[in-house]
Amino acid sequence: MKALESHAKNMLKAAGLYCTRARLCVIMALLRENRPITQEQITQALDAPFDRVTIYRTLDSLGKADLVHRVFLEERACHYELSHHCSKTQCHPHFTCTQCGQTHCLTDLKLPLAHHHGYVIQRQQVRLAGLCPQCR
Amino acid sequence: MKALESHAKNMLKAAGLYCTRARLCVIMALLRENRPITQEQITQALDAPFDRVTIYRTLDSLGKADLVHRVFLEERACHYELSHHCSKTQCHPHFTCTQCGQTHCLTDLKLPLAHHHGYVIQRQQVRLAGLCPQCR
DNA sequence: TATAATACGCAATAATGTTGCATTTGTTCT
DNA sequence: AGAACAAATGCAACATTATTGCGTATTATA
Ligand SMILES: [Mn+2]
Ligand SMILES: [Mn+2]
Ligand SMILES: [Zn+2]
Ligand SMILES: [Zn+2]
Numbered sequence: 001m002k003a004l005e006s007h008a009k010n011m012l013k014a015a016g017l018y019c020t021r022a023r024l025c026v027i028m029a030l031l032r033e034n035r036p037i038t039q040e041q042i043t044q045a046l047d048a049p050f051d052r053v054t055i056y057r058t059l060d061s062l063g064k065a066d067l068v069h070r071v072f073l074e075e076r077a078c079h080y081e082l083s084h085h086c087s088k089t090q091c092h093p094h095f096t097c098t099q100c101g102q103t104h105c106l107t108d109l110k111l112p113l114a115h116h117h118g119y120v121i122q123r124q125q126v127r128l129a130g131l132c133p134q135c136r
Numbered sequence: 137m138k139a140l141e142s143h144a145k146n147m148l149k150a151a152g153l154y155c156t157r158a159r160l161c162v163i164m165a166l167l168r169e170n171r172p173i174t175q176e177q178i179t180q181a182l183d184a185p186f187d188r189v190t191i192y193r194t195l196d197s198l199g200k201a202d203l204v205h206r207v208f209l210e211e212r213a214c215h216y217e218l219s220h221h222c223s224k225t226q227c228h229p230h231f232t233c234t235q236c237g238q239t240h241c242l243t244d245l246k247l248p249l250a251h252h253h254g255y256v257i258q259r260q261q262v263r264l265a266g267l268c269p270q271c272r
Numbered sequence: 273t274a275t276a277a278t279a280c281g282c283a284a285t286a287a288t289g290t291t292g293c294a295t296t297t298g299t300t301c302t
Numbered sequence: 303a304g305a306a307c308a309a310a311t312g313c314a315a316c317a318t319t320a321t322t323g324c325g326t327a328t329t330a331t332a
Contacts, residue, residue: 018329039319051281056320061279072263073210077319095255101274109252114246114262115294118269119231126250127208127261133254154298156310175288186310192289197310212320213288 172215
């Protein structure tokens with residue numbers, strides 16, 4: 001059994017979720033891509049064909065188990081990625097290049113958590129836009 | 137003529153845009169609300185009835201003139217707000233309460249602009265989630 | 273292997289946003 | 303004020319993304 005597959009199985013086991021074909025395939029696709037992608041991109045990246053609805057429901061169950069979360073970019077469709085590079089309070093920043101359009105996960109960039117009087121801040125998400133190393 | 141209306145007219149004049157009923161109404165609605173709202177909320181907040189498409193096209197033209205910009209929250213629909221509380225490089229942070237669901241503009245909270253080697257960062261947007269003063 | 277809980281596929285529907293085109297409105301110039 | 307032109311508007315149709323209902327198939331467990 002490939003390393004990716006056993007990784008995916010372990011994630012599902014640890015989360016107490018049924019270990020189904022669809023969940024394994026989606027997790028493996030997200031592991032391979034390692035960036036936020038849409039339902040459509042996930043569907044295309046899968047080895048086996050699955051119904052759109054199944055992908056959405058899979059993402060939903062993985063989301064409730066905190067294995068996956070949504071990323072909101074300047075595009076119509078939601079993007080999804082694995083949560084394993086994020087802390088509970090802070091997802092890593094996402095950078096989108098205004099030139100080439102690519103989005104990069106800046107997993108090594110740690111920004112200080114904001115404070116504001118009277119507010120309890122539980123989570124912080126940062127979106128950056130500009131020029132990527134290739135395009136500047 | 138009311139202060140809101142002349143404010144709206146000045147914004148359109150300064151931007152070199154036609155001063156139309158729809159644009160005036162939309163800007164005045166956004167001035168009154170003073171928080172990010174959806175096309176549907178804008179339409180409901182208007183005195184006169186306008187077609188959905190007109191609202192979208194109005195937001196588009198105001199957006200191109202940098203009078204308005206989109207705000208992405210954890211909801212399906214895009215939200216829109218006036219840009220007058222934002223600098224070119226950084227929009228003020230938006231806080232959404234996980235309890236009551238309300239979104240607040242933290243216009244007085246200034247976060248340092250991120251730096252990352254090799255990247256030219258032109259714009260930064262921050263979304264915060266947690267408990268608002270009423271709900272904590 | 274039997275059972276119950278859960279996930280899946282398919283069809284239908286909802287929500288949000290966009291496009292084409294004929295008509296109306298706003299601006300500018302006389 | 304009136305004419306001429308550019309731009310905005312309304313309406314119908316369409317596109318994209320996500321959700322719901324329900325019957326069937328798969329999974330975990332004993
Ligand atoms: Mn990421
Ligand atoms: Mn705001
Ligand atoms: Zn680039
Ligand atoms: Zn609250």
